[in-house]
Amino acid sequence: MRMFLHYLSTFKEYFLFGCCLTLSVLLLATNDNAQIKAIRTMTVASVAFAQDMLSFIPNYFNLQRENKVLRELNLSLSDEVNRLREARLENIRLQQMLLMKEKAEYEYTAASVIGRQFESLRQTITLNVGERQGVHEQMPIVTAAGLVGKVVATSPEYSIGQILMNRDFRTSARLQRDRIDGIAVWEGGTDLILKNVAKTLEVKEGDVIITSEYSTIFPPGIKIGIVRSTEVLPGSLFQSIVITPGVDFHRLEEVFVVRYQPDSARVALERKSGGS
Amino acid sequence: MKRITLYSLASLFFLFLQTVLGQALSIQHIVPDFLLLWIVYLALREGQAAATAAGFLLGLGIDLLSGQDGMLGAAAFSKTVAGFFAGYFYNENKMLQILGGYQLIVLIAVASALHNVVYFLILLQGSGIGWWAAIFRYGIPTTAYTAVFGLIPMFGFARKYLS
Numbered sequence: 001m002r003m004f005l006h007y008l009s010t011f012k013e014y015f016l017f018g019c020c021l022t023l024s025v026l027l028l029a030t031n032d033n034a035q036i037k038a039i040r041t042m043t044v045a046s047v048a049f050a051q052d053m054l055s056f057i058p059n060y061f062n063l064q065r066e067n068k069v070l071r072e073l074n075l076s077l078s079d080e081v082n083r084l085r086e087a088r089l090e091n092i093r094l095q096q097m098l099l100m101k102e103k104a105e106y107e108y109t110a111a112s113v114i115g116r117q118f119e120s121l122r123q124t125i126t127l128n129v130g131e132r133q134g135v136h137e138q139m140p141i142v143t144a145a146g147l148v149g150k151v152v153a154t155s156p157e158y159s160i161g162q163i164l165m166n167r168d169f170r171t172s173a174r175l176q177r178d179r180i181d182g183i184a185v186w187e188g189g190t191d192l193i194l195k196n197v198a199k200t201l202e203v204k205e206g207d208v209i210i211t212s213e214y215s216t217i218f219p220p221g222i223k224i225g226i227v228r229s230t231e232v233l234p235g236s237l238f239q240s241i242v243i244t245p246g247v248d249f250h251r252l253e254e255v256f257v258v259r260y261q262p263d264s265a266r267v268a269l270e271r272k273s274g275g276s
Numbered sequence: 277m278k279r280i281t282l283y284s285l286a287s288l289f290f291l292f293l294q295t296v297l298g299q300a301l302s303i304q305h306i307v308p309d310f311l312l313l314w315i316v317y318l319a320l321r322e323g324q325a326a327a328t329a330a331g332f333l334l335g336l337g338i339d340l341l342s343g344q345d346g347m348l349g350a351a352a353f354s355k356t357v358a359g360f361f362a363g364y365f366y367n368e369n370k371m372l373q374i375l376g377g378y379q380l381i382v383l384i385a386v387a388s389a390l391h392n393v394v395y396f397l398i399l400l401q402g403s404g405i406g407w408w409a410a411i412f413r414y415g416i417p418t419t420a421y422t423a424v425f426g427l428i429p430m431f432g433f434a435r436k437y438l439s
Contacts (some may be wrong), residue, residue: 013363020332020356026399027336027349047341050296116299122342122399123305165305167405187405188413196331 041155048158050124052113066251107259109133113252123165130157140216140258146223146246148255172214173224175207194241199232209243216262290314291337306417309423315359316384331359339385354395358387377435384426388419
């Protein structure tokens with residue numbers, strides 16, 4: 001025993017190093033533990049509170065660029081509003097003609113982005129709404145420009161959203177024009193990639209990518225982005241499609257949490273059969 | 277005991293700085309790693325054991341705050357490694373000289389690079405993101421940005437060393 005203590009004292013740095021690494025690995029292996037989730041909820045709430053208090057601090061590096069983008073967006077939105085107003089009136093007229101009921105829309109919870117964690121590949125945003133406002137994990141987050149991400153952690157008053165620019169992001173997506181399905185993923189940088197699209201299918205630059213009904217998290221029809229370019233992978237049956245996201249994540253301030261819950265029976269059945 | 281309390285409070289401050297104020301300094305999603313600066317300082321000031329423990333605890337803090345499922349422990353692991361590595365440069369007799377010299381920046385850069393290599397190795401498991409792409413896109417810029425912030429304590433300690 002004395003010998004052991006002597007060694008322990010002599011090599012305490014290595015012993016401590018080994019313990020810390022072992023603990024880290026154990027944590028990596030037991031992430032879904034309920035107690036760990038509870039601790040995470042507490043930390044989310046406390047830091048979100050601090051971020052809320054200090055959310056007035058601007059990022060000076062982004063302000064100038066943000067102003068320019070906002071002016072351009074203002075112009076294009078004004079134009080779009082006019083066109084949408086026309087389309088809406090036309091839609092109402094057509095619906096009345098066909099005696100169709102307007103499809104029920106989802107419920108939205110407005111939220112402000114009070115913090116951003118741009119920690120390289122784990123980019124998240126903190127929202128000032130939580131369980132008390134009916135926000136739960138896995139709910140989609142959107143803006144008028146398109147899909148932002150999904151809620152990954154909640155506390156009573158705050159929640160954390162995982163944005164599309166995140167290593168864990170992956171969703172079923174569809175080309176709006178041709179109804180071609182694929183899987184949208186993020187592989188670093190500012191763009192997304194649409195995978196699993198056969199190279200024989202024609203995809204054009206500017207095509208709109210939306211969420212598809214195959215996703216168990218996102219409701220169908222939400223804009224993800226537009227096609228920037230396509231690349232035929234040598235020796236592969238598929239092409240890689242680069243998507244520019246509709247949302248500018250640098251100037252994200254107001255978002256909506258979609259109070260959308262996928263059909264639980266469908267999710268249970270897909271899990272049972274090994275699907276996602 | 278008093279020193280441990282002070283270091284604990286300072287660690288909490290750096291955690292706060294990283295999570296709350298880091299965004300205000302981000303350039304193209306690149307944020308300086310204030311926690312690593314603090315860990316390197318502790319390594320040079322208190323030695324390997326203190327830096328290793330601080331690396332683990334601060335990394336765990338960041339892991340908890342990131343709100344991500346599946347990767348709790350990744351930052352704890354990589355910051356533990358960085359703290360342990362930086363601890364090798366502990367020298368009681370040359371402490372102020374290292375803290376106030378270019379050696380501090382070199383050490384911060386190397387520790388940050390090591391941290392990012394380990395971190396991305398864990399984080400990118402099971403994802404389609406290339407390791408080299410992550411290192412070039414995020415690892416190297418983060419290391420450089422962190423090293424730039426390392427100049428602030430370096431100049432402070434240099435004045436102290438020269439006086």
